[in-house]
Amino acid sequence: MDDLDSFGPGHIGSYQAERRARSRPLPVHPKGIRRRREILDRSLEVFAERGVDGTSLRAIGEAIGVSHAALRNYFASREELLVELLLERDVRSEASREEAESVFGHLTNTAEANSEIAGIVALYTVMMGNAIQQAEGDAREYFTERFELNRADLSSRLEEELSTHGLTATEDLGDVAALIMAAFDGLQVQWLLDDRVDITRILKLLERLLLASARPADAAPGQSV
Amino acid sequence: MDDLDSFGPGHIGSYQAERRARSRPLPVHPKGIRRRREILDRSLEVFAERGVDGTSLRAIGEAIGVSHAALRNYFASREELLVELLLERDVRSEASREEAESVFGHLTNTAEANSEIAGIVALYTVMMGNAIQQAEGDAREYFTERFELNRADLSSRLEEELSTHGLTATEDLGDVAALIMAAFDGLQVQWLLDDRVDITRILKLLERLLLASARPADAAPGQSV
DNA sequence: GTCTATACAGGGATAGAC
DNA sequence: GTCTATCCCTGTATAGAC
Incomplete structure (x- = not known):
């Protein structure tokens, strides 16, 4: 029912434990x-x-x-408080992910839920900017670990989903995962500045592109779709 | 020889003039x-x-x-100074764009140039975060206008480029432009936090996906590639 | 025109009293 | 656990020297 994220972390991650010890x-x-x-x-x-x-x-x-x-x-700090809000949202997003029927289903669900709560999307984006201007810090660790976990999780979920449909990927799924996450985050920024940008529609476009690039699992490489 | 941006604005834009009058x-x-x-x-x-x-x-x-x-x-303000730096970079990027052979050629050139100057990429990303947390302000106007101009420019350049190769788009090119820009910005963030993320390689992946979705200009809709 | 000096409001962080 | 008081930093604003 809320949150903006591009997929909550599949598991909480080692950073969580370290952070807890510190705070x-x-x-x-x-x-x-x-x-x-x-x-x-x-x-x-x-x-x-x-x-x-x-x-x-x-x-x-x-x-x-x-x-x-x-x-x-x-x-311990203002930053830690704000990161905690992002973590809470991840947990809720994780719950909704388990209900979603597909990877892109969850993404578009999330995008639509986010459109009702621009505040947390803005927080996410602002914290992302804060994260990269630090050599270290809670926000930086949060995003670094989040991106790494999500790339791995998303990649394996994509592979699973393709094989369910009798398809095999022709592209590196780690790169595909990074691309999807980048598109999601980038589209959110554009939407925050101009709500005519339709995140859901553009994500569906990306989904079509990716589906078309997969090939039947029993076909020889080279013949796509 | 530098800059991070996702494509400098094709023209400077009305915001530039207004901003000048104010500062x-x-x-x-x-x-x-x-x-x-x-x-x-x-x-x-x-x-x-x-x-x-x-x-x-x-x-x-x-x-x-x-x-x-x-x-x-x-x-007039610190923010104005920093936005000025981003504008200067756009002007230089625009010059390099005119030399590039294709839309994605310019994008990957830019990405590679950026990898040598993480500083300005970080500035861009931080300012993006600043922009969205303001109802108004120099940074917000800069990014709003930038995104709008770039979506239009990129869209028309893509159309031009496709027709040069005897192709027609099967997807809305405005949405495609937004997607490319979002991917570029999002990948930059991921790269700033983890330099194993290869922006150029992933942009080429996206280019392949998009090219595969185009169809010969004389073919009937429905038969892709 | 250019610059210094100075003041102000606000921020996060911290020490120590209760 | 919560307070007050304080510190040092920030961007912004103004007055006035040269």
């Missing part, structure tokens, strides 16, 4: 757990209203009624 | 002209060394030996 310990008492949830929920509300750059720790704290310093009992 | 007047005296150039050049050096977010006005001023306030005689 604030998860609260164990009910009050702490509620507080942490409240911070995450309010953060989403605040940047839905004021944009990503308007979402300062002070603004979030103000929305809850605590000082900005209090937030840092739960999140 | 600081261009210097007319030799000293001012030299100073403005120096600021732009040093800016590139500074964020090559310290990253985009390390490129504060104070850092640039320090590299030149002037106060940060002096920079604002030439650029």
Whole structure:
């Protein structure tokens, strides 16, 4: 019912574990757990209203009624808080992926769900920009690991799906996965700046192109379609 | 010999004119002209060394030996300065585009040139993130207009190129243009985070897919390749 | 025209009191 | 766990020297 991502990570990934070790310990008492949830929920509300750059720790704290310093009992930094929001969305996206009938089915579902919540798409894109301007940092690690996992996952799911239809790929599926992910992310940016860009329609175009390039599994290489 | 962009704008665009009217007047005296150039050049050096977010006005001023306030005689804001760098790169890219033999030839040329100057690619991507988190602003206008112009330009160049080879498109070329641009930008992000992602190779994959979808201009619709 | 000096509002991060 | 107070950084703005 939400999220923007290009496919949630198939599994959570080693980065997750490392990050957990580095960051604030998860609260164990009910009050702490509620507080942490409240911070995450309010953060989403605040940047839905004021944009990503308007979402300062002070603004979030103000929305809850605590000082900005209090937030840092739960999140070591503002960046960590925002990455946590992206991770939560990945988990939900992963759930919806398991219901989807095909790779591109999930992609277009995601694109359509995203169109209703531009806020999180914007957060994703802004964080992507933040990620690459750092030598290290939570956002950079998040995206690096995410891309790597998704390339591998998507690649194997594509292979599986092709063989189900009695097809064999004529192109490197790792490259195809990178291409699909790049197209998805790039189209989201264009859509954010101009909503006439129809992500779903263009993804279906890409799907047609890729399907046409596959060949029957029993045919000799060279004769496509 | 440089730049990252996905195709410089075919023409400069109305935004350019409006922006000029809004910003600081261009210097007319030799000293001012030299100073403005120096600021732009040093800016590139500074964020090559310290990253985009390390490129504060104070850092640039320090590299030149002037106060940060002096920079604002030439650029109304930090954002305007950075957008100016992107515009300069577009102009140079446009020149190289005219030498390229084909649409994808220019794209792969650009990708290869970019691989030597990760700095400007990072600037482009970071500014893209900045652009979408603003309701208005120089960066947002730059990217909105850039994408719109490039979709139109690329679309018409693709049509031209297909007809040169006696081919007709079976897909909407506006959508194809958006797809190519999205793939290019998205691949750049992935490459910035993991240089094992081979932009050129994947762009060639996309080119193959698109070429295979075209059909002879005299053939009836339905029979592809 | 060009530049310095200075002030301001806002950001994230941090130390230490309670 | 939360606070206040503080630090240092940022972009922006203005006044006035030369």
